[in-house]
Amino acid sequence: MSGSALLSILISAPETGNGGFDLGRMMAIIIAAIFVNNFVLSRFLGICPFLGVSKQLDSALGMGAAVIFVMTLATLGSWTVYNLLLVPMELTYLRTIAFILIIASLVQLVEMILQKFSPALYQALGIFLPLITTNCAILGVAVLNIDEKYSLGYSLVNAIAAGIGFTLALVLMAGLRQRLELADVPPALKGKPVAFLVAGVMSIAFLGFAGLGG
Amino acid sequence: MSLMKDLTRGIYRENPIFKLALGMCPFLAVTTSVENAIGMGAAATFVLICSNFLVSLLRNLIPSKVRIPCYIVIIATFVTLVDMVMNAYVPDLHRSLGIFIPLIVVNCIILGRAEGFANRHPVMSSVADAVGMGVGFTLAMIVLASFRELLGNGTWLNISILGTAYRNQPLLIAILAPGAFILLGFILGFFSILEKRRGGGR
Numbered sequence: 565m566s567g568s569a570l571l572s573i574l575i576s577a578p579e580t581g582n583g584g585f586d587l588g589r590m591m592a593i594i595i596a597a598i599f600v601n602n603f604v605l606s607r608f609l610g611i612c613p614f615l616g617v618s619k620q621l622d623s624a625l626g627m628g629a630a631v632i633f634v635m636t637l638a639t640l641g642s643w644t645v646y647n648l649l650l651v652p653m654e655l656t657y658l659r660t661i662a663f664i665l666i667i668a669s670l671v672q673l674v675e676m677i678l679q680k681f682s683p684a685l686y687q688a689l690g691i692f693l694p695l696i697t698t699n700c701a702i703l704g705v706a707v708l709n710i711d712e713k714y715s716l717g718y719s720l721v722n723a724i725a726a727g728i729g730f731t732l733a734l735v736l737m738a739g740l741r742q743r744l745e746l747a748d749v750p751p752a753l754k755g756k757p758v759a760f761l762v763a764g765v766m767s768i769a770f771l772g773f774a775g776l777g778g
Numbered sequence: 779m780s781l782m783k784d785l786t787r788g789i790y791r792e793n794p795i796f797k798l799a800l801g802m803c804p805f806l807a808v809t810t811s812v813e814n815a816i817g818m819g820a821a822a823t824f825v826l827i828c829s830n831f832l833v834s835l836l837r838n839l840i841p842s843k844v845r846i847p848c849y850i851v852i853i854a855t856f857v858t859l860v861d862m863v864m865n866a867y868v869p870d871l872h873r874s875l876g877i878f879i880p881l882i883v884v885n886c887i888i889l890g891r892a893e894g895f896a897n898r899h900p901v902m903s904s905v906a907d908a909v910g911m912g913v914g915f916t917l918a919m920i921v922l923a924s925f926r927e928l929l930g931n932g933t934w935l936n937i938s939i940l941g942t943a944y945r946n947q948p949l950l951i952a953i954l955a956p957g958a959f960i961l962l963g964f965i966l967g968f969f970s971i972l973e974k975r976r977g978g979g980r
Binding site for chain 2: 657668
């Protein structure tokens, strides 16, 4: 297979075969993934890190960056394996097993590479990486991209936007929780219950984006 | 009767949702109706029982360095099985649960029980633990789903409870995403009051 043929496979949608980029559609995907179908607040993906890592603004940003990074790589890996390996060999039912293995080994690999080449970045992101393997947002975006039959380009855009949406929710939550420390919360609702109530109010705010971007 | 203790642990004392706050994503996402909650609960319980059984059976064979990848492969195998069976026999339920069926793989309850219980305990008590945890997870989902379906749709398990007048103008937010967060917040608050009462009585 020549290089250009390979490239055209990668860019074109697997089902329809029409290549190229549609800027309007891309914007719609970005806005949908960040605001309308925000991964945390409307799709309920990645709730565990959302609650666990949202106590400090710094760690929220670190976790968000790690998620965007791994999400993009995981999408690249899972899309390629699915469309170039599993579909031609008619093994699509192995999707779940293949994806989780890709994600787990990718996280491991990223951790090792970062440790070797960028100790500073490893210091910043390192503690979040093992948590990411079992973050359902990562597997979620990989599966969603396949279900939506996005081409590789759209899949990557969707993954990055979903990661940004996750980071946005996480950072907003961290800011609110830092304020919440000083608030006078009824004793019964201290801790997790009030975190969920705050998330609910944020989710109502994000409902306002419904219908945006088609 | 330690087997009985293993069985009942997950149902109340260490309920995965209300006490340990594990497995939140599918819990919040599929509790829009009691029917979905039961379907999801059954699927997760099946995977939990099978994976605990196999992990416990192989606990002396799996080298501890590669145990997590092994557990993930075991769990993913059963999830694929459930996915295919549900797709074949209950396609409507399969469609409404959507991506949360493949996402059972990353449900922290299942990996948590494999790592925290099944790899150190014999087969029988691991299965008992899995049944208890699965039932606890399902019951917790039914509780939240009951509130959401009743308030948001006026029904319970598709049976009309609050009448057509309410159904024409339901509290729609309970079924939408915010309702899950807010109702769960109140339920957790209720449990923490219960806990405090019990602590005060001692």
